[in-house]
Amino acid sequence: xxxxxxxxxxxxVIVRLLPALRRDLxxxxxxxxxxxxxxxxxxxxxxxxxxxxxxxxxDEKEELQPGIVYxxxxxxxxxxxxxxxxxxxxSEKVHYSRPSIDxxxxxxxxxxxxxxxxxxxxxANADGTEGLKRIKAFGGLTIVQDPAxxxxxxxPDNAVAFAVVDYVLPLxxxxxxxxSL
Amino acid sequence: xxxxxxxxxDRYGYDFTDYTKASLKRRITRLxxxxxxxxxxxxxxxxxxxxxxxxxxxxxxxxxxxxxxxxPSFYLTLRQExxxxxxxxxLIRIWHAGCSTGEEVYSMAILLKEAGLLHKSxxxxxxxxxxxxxxARRGMFALNTLKLYxxxxxxxxxxxxxxxxxxxxxxxxxxxMALTEKMVFATHNLVSDRSFNEFQLILCRNVLIYFDKxxxxxxxxxxxxxxxxxxxxxxxxxxxxxxxxxxxxxxxLNKDRIWRKME
Numbered sequence: 001x002x003x004x005x006x007x008x009x010x011x012x013v014i015v016r017l018l019p020a021l022r023r024d025l026x027x028x029x030x031x032x033x034x035x036x037x038x039x040x041x042x043x044x045x046x047x048x049x050x051x052x053x054x055x056x057x058x059d060e061k062e063e064l065q066p067g068i069v070y071x072x073x074x075x076x077x078x079x080x081x082x083x084x085x086x087x088x089x090x091s092e093k094v095h096y097s098r099p100s101i102d103x104x105x106x107x108x109x110x111x112x113x114x115x116x117x118x119x120x121x122x123x124a125n126a127d128g129t130e131g132l133k134r135i136k137a138f139g140g141l142t143i144v145q146d147p148a149x150x151x152x153x154x155x156p157d158n159a160v161a162f163a164v165v166d167y168v169l170p171l172x173x174x175x176x177x178x179x180s181l
Numbered sequence: 182x183x184x185x186x187x188x189x190x191d192r193y194g195y196d197f198t199d200y201t202k203a204s205l206k207r208r209i210t211r212l213x214x215x216x217x218x219x220x221x222x223x224x225x226x227x228x229x230x231x232x233x234x235x236x237x238x239x240x241x242x243x244x245x246x247x248x249x250x251x252x253p254s255f256y257l258t259l260r261q262e263x264x265x266x267x268x269x270x271x272l273i274r275i276w277h278a279g280c281s282t283g284e285e286v287y288s289m290a291i292l293l294k295e296a297g298l299l300h301k302s303x304x305x306x307x308x309x310x311x312x313x314x315x316x317a318r319r320g321m322f323a324l325n326t327l328k329l330y331x332x333x334x335x336x337x338x339x340x341x342x343x344x345x346x347x348x349x350x351x352x353x354x355x356x357x358m359a360l361t362e363k364m365v366f367a368t369h370n371l372v373s374d375r376s377f378n379e380f381q382l383i384l385c386r387n388v389l390i391y392f393d394k395x396x397x398x399x400x401x402x403x404x405x406x407x408x409x410x411x412x413x414x415x416x417x418x419x420x421x422x423x424x425x426x427x428x429x430x431x432x433x434l435n436k437d438r439i440w441r442k443m444e
Contacts, residue, residue: 060201060390060419073419076390079203088390088419089204091244107203 001027001064001080001112002178005101005131007034007123009151013171014121018051018069020175025053027115027181028064030078032104034097034123037075044071060088072099079107095127105131109138116140117181119174123155132163143167143177182206185225192228193235195309196372197242199396208242215241240310244391245281248329249288249322251386252418253336256288258437260338263413264296267381273302274380276407278371279388280306283317283364284330288337289384290360291346295339299363305378307369314366320356327354371400376407383408386438387417394424401425410444 006013010033021029035043041057047069048055058070058078063085070086072078077089077099094100101120105128108116118135120128122145132142142165147153149170159165167177182205186197197205218224227234250256267273273293277286286306293299308314322330331343347354369377371388383404389397404414405427414422414431416438422428431440 059421061394061424076419079201079207081201081203087201087203089207089244090387090390090417091204091208091246103207107207111203 001030001108001115002117002119002181003030003032003105003108003135004119004121005032005105005123005128006121007097007101007125007127007152007155009122010145012151013145014047015050016171017175017178018047018053018055020179021051021053022179023052023067025067027066029053029069030058030064030072030080030104030108031069032072032078032099032101034099034101034127035074037098047071058086058088060086062086072104074099077103079103080111082111084111095125097125097127101128102131106134109134109140112138112140114139117143117178119143119145119178120156120159121145122150122152124152125155126158128155129159129163132159132165136164136166141166141181143169143174145174146170182209185209185221185228188225188229189235189238193232194373195239195370199372199393200391201393204244204391205242208244212238212241236312240312243309244387245310245313247281247284248326248333249284250330250333250337250339251285251288253333255386255415255418255437255439256292256333256337258434258439259289259415260292260296262434262437263382263415263439264292264298266411266413268296268298270381271301273298273382274378275302275304275382276378276380276384277304277306278369278383278385278404280308280314280317280366281310282313282322283320283366284322285384285386286317286364287320287356287360288334290363291334291339293363294360295341299360302363304364305380306364306366309368309370311368314368318361318364318366320358320361321353322356324349324352324354371403372396376403378407379409379412380407381409381412382415383412384415385417386415387420389416389420398425398427401427405430405442408442410442412442413439414442415439 055069144156147156
């Protein structure tokens with residue numbers, strides 16, 4: 001299970017990352033991007049056009065399938081259940097964000113343990129650092145976009161400073177790593 | 182967590198066992214941390230012994246986050262597509278199931294007032310938490326949220342001066358009693374309580390996401406029993422009737438999360 005989190009400056013990375021992923025990806029991918037609270041489908045449509053992998057907005061009670069990319073809907077926190085389904089929560093914002101990266105990362109860590117991989121990208125706040133810590137605590141893999149290559153380095157910098165990060169990589173490195181998981 | 186929920190069911194008769202687990206776990210962990218419990222055992226013990234703490238438990242593990250005119254496009258649809266169809270009813274009965282602190286109910290009251298229908302409407306607002314109902318009854322919201330609510334109101338097609346609906350005092354906005362007069366607040370637990378009336382419009386937004394499939398279907402059946410033919414059922418932005426057993430009698434309004442019960 002790969003979970004990706006990002007904020008300002010991360011969309012450009014995702015847009016270049018998705019087409020480079022192998023078509024036979026053997027695990028589901030969840031993407032949590034900080035987004036405005038309108039429910040239009042432009043983000044999902046944009047990402048869907050970039051890859052042969054199926055891209056959809058996450059629906060509650062939906063069963064996670066390998067090779068499908070699930071996008072966290074705006075104004076909800078996205079959680080995973082131990083039975084492999086997704087669920088939504090509309091509680092308080094975390095780091096002023098809903099969806100919050102921490103919330104999803106923590107949920108994935110608890111359900112997937114060593115099978116979890118968390119990737120944190122460019123962004124302007126600290127959301128995601130606690131989540132990466134939790135993934136590490138449960139035996140998963142943590143990757144952070146090299147702050148030097150990030151449009152807004154605060155988010156990855158914060159993670160490098162406070163979380164245990166297995167890899168700090170630029171986009172090419174990230175692509176290679178994911179395709180070899 | 183299973184142990185805790187069974188305790189709660191045995192001791193207080195509240196059944197949280199069919200709620201979605203991930204969210205509930207998060208809420209419980211949050212509460213334990215907020216109230217500084219050193220261990221799960223202590224938390225469990227306190228819950229068993231202290232009825233007042235149990236009340237706090239219920240209030241904190243259920244999600245009460247709400248705002249006025251949340252998802253303005255939803256309210257725009259209500260304004261344009263739903264409320265005009267209710268206009269012909271001699272008495273409009275609306276059920277806000279899981280109304281929390283009432284922001285949704287006050288939004289509805291404003292919509293009805295602007296449509297000239299408030300005088301013949303009653304809004305039944307129910308929630309599992311008596312304390313949030315108290316807050317809803319008072320009709321007072323923090324002034325610092327009003328800017329957002331005002332923006333939402335305008336985005337939902339509101340053309341009046343939003344501030345004309347409340348008076349500001351001590352950092353709070355108190356909404357017009359004329360709106361509150363048409364509201365009836367009562368506790369109601371969607372898990373265990375039955376249908377109590379028939380309505381032309383039921384709103385239950387962002388409550389079902391916290392229930393597992395079985396419970397969702399049970400609750401939707403209660404709504405079905407409580408809805409008059411041609412009545413409307415409105416759910417949250419990411420909720421759907423599509424997989425429920427009641428769907429055959431319902432038709433969805435375009436892409437909005439509003440369904441109409443066919444005759």
